[in-house]
Amino acid sequence: MWKMQQIITHLKNSRNVLLATHARPDGDALGSLLAMGLALEACGKKVTFYNESPIPAAYGFLPAVGRIQALMGSSDQYDTAVVLDCSTLDRVGKGAAAMLQIPTLINIDHHASNDGFGTLNLVTPAASATAEMVYGVITALGVPLDRDMGTCIYTGISTDTGSFQFSNAGRSAFAICEELVGLGVQPDVIARQIYGTFPLRRLRLLALVLGGIELTPGGEFALMTVTETMMAETGTTPADTDGMVNYARGLETVKLAALIQAAEKKNGEAGFHVSLRANGSVDAAAVAGLFGGGGHVPAAGFYTELPLEEIKARLFDIAGDLAPWEVTTHPLPEQAAGNQA
Numbered sequence: 001m002w003k004m005q006q007i008i009t010h011l012k013n014s015r016n017v018l019l020a021t022h023a024r025p026d027g028d029a030l031g032s033l034l035a036m037g038l039a040l041e042a043c044g045k046k047v048t049f050y051n052e053s054p055i056p057a058a059y060g061f062l063p064a065v066g067r068i069q070a071l072m073g074s075s076d077q078y079d080t081a082v083v084l085d086c087s088t089l090d091r092v093g094k095g096a097a098a099m100l101q102i103p104t105l106i107n108i109d110h111h112a113s114n115d116g117f118g119t120l121n122l123v124t125p126a127a128s129a130t131a132e133m134v135y136g137v138i139t140a141l142g143v144p145l146d147r148d149m150g151t152c153i154y155t156g157i158s159t160d161t162g163s164f165q166f167s168n169a170g171r172s173a174f175a176i177c178e179e180l181v182g183l184g185v186q187p188d189v190i191a192r193q194i195y196g197t198f199p200l201r202r203l204r205l206l207a208l209v210l211g212g213i214e215l216t217p218g219g220e221f222a223l224m225t226v227t228e229t230m231m232a233e234t235g236t237t238p239a240d241t242d243g244m245v246n247y248a249r250g251l252e253t254v255k256l257a258a259l260i261q262a263a264e265k266k267n268g269e270a271g272f273h274v275s276l277r278a279n280g281s282v283d284a285a286a287v288a289g290l291f292g293g294g295g296h297v298p299a300a301g302f303y304t305e306l307p308l309e310e311i312k313a314r315l316f317d318i319a320g321d322l323a324p325w326e327v328t329t330h331p332l333p334e335q336a337a338g339n340q341a
């Protein structure tokens with residue numbers, strides 16, 4: 001608890017705070033960022049919301065989302081940075097190096113693999129979402145929660161628990177959300193925004209992706225691919241693929257599912273983002289770690305500039321013998337993390 005107190009004392013004394021979260025943000029990243037920022041503003045702090053990636057349209061309804069900026073300006077102006085939902089600082093993206101110049105880095109995260117990059121670290125793998133931790137920070141700050149903050153926190157918990165379907169949807173997730181609904185947060189409206197307002201282009205892309213699904217003979221591994229050509233044909237962008245990997249994960253035989261997708265070029269290099277999902281018996285984070293990525297046991301990912309055919313070949317090679325990745329026979333500390341993203 002003393003870590004929380006140190007963070008609260010520091011935040012109360014801060015003046016100009018940069019808030020950041022991981023590139024390719026998900027609902028937990030954005031919900032945590034916005035709720036934390038709104039609460040700090042309620043304490044009279046100057047706040048800058050930073051994320052280097054485009055914001056997926058599904059999250060366009062979040063309060064204050066329009067204030068998120070892709071440039072942080074000079075790092076001199078900030079006395080404090082709060083980094084949310086990032087297991088390592090480089091998950092922030094290009095801005096990571098400049099953030100190291102900020103005198104105090106506060107790391108708030110729920111990844112078991114978090115490397116403790118902050119000056120002050122609050123890492124709680126048992127939390128269903130970073131948003132659940134932000135709820136705790138806001139409460140400890142003594143800021144009264146309002147409906148806008150509540151909407152952001154609810155969105156983070158809802159998305160990281162797979163709409164309350166994963167094993168991390170425990171008592172605290174429900175208890176917090178119960179309180180938030182009492183503040184006027186509307187689960188039906190949020191669910192419709194996040195899960196039920198996709199554009200036709202996404203369905204057209206999904207049809208192509210499902211048509212190209214590849215499986216191991218026993219169906220333990222399922223691989224889906226989103227190529228640049230598919231995106232051009234359907235007018236989609238990487239933000240339109242959010243959650244698609246779950247179609248493969250839901251197959252009755254599947255232990256490990258992957259979605260490979262052409263990523264935006266970095267320094268002119270063509271690369272791929274790979275999402276991995278496991279059904280509980282395989283450690284997706286350990287598999288992602290082989291490629292330099294990470295995540296949680298059931299949900300992990302990595303970025304690579306290997307050629308597509310080589311990524312596929314390596315994944316099928318791993319899938320040919322999933323035994324080394326079975327969490328039941330090779331328990332890893334990350335197992336405690338549950339189903340989180």
Ligand code: AMP
Nearest residue numbers: 275276293294295299300301302303341
């Ligand atoms: P995604 O498949 O993009 O939804 O990512 C699932 C989870 O994997 C994320 O919430 C992160 O915890 C982790 N992850 C994704 N990409 C990376 C990466 N490049 N490096 C480390 N962890 C990642």
Ligand code: MN
Nearest residue numbers: 026029085341
């Ligand atoms: Mn996340």
Ligand code: MN
Nearest residue numbers: 028085130341
């Ligand atoms: Mn998260």
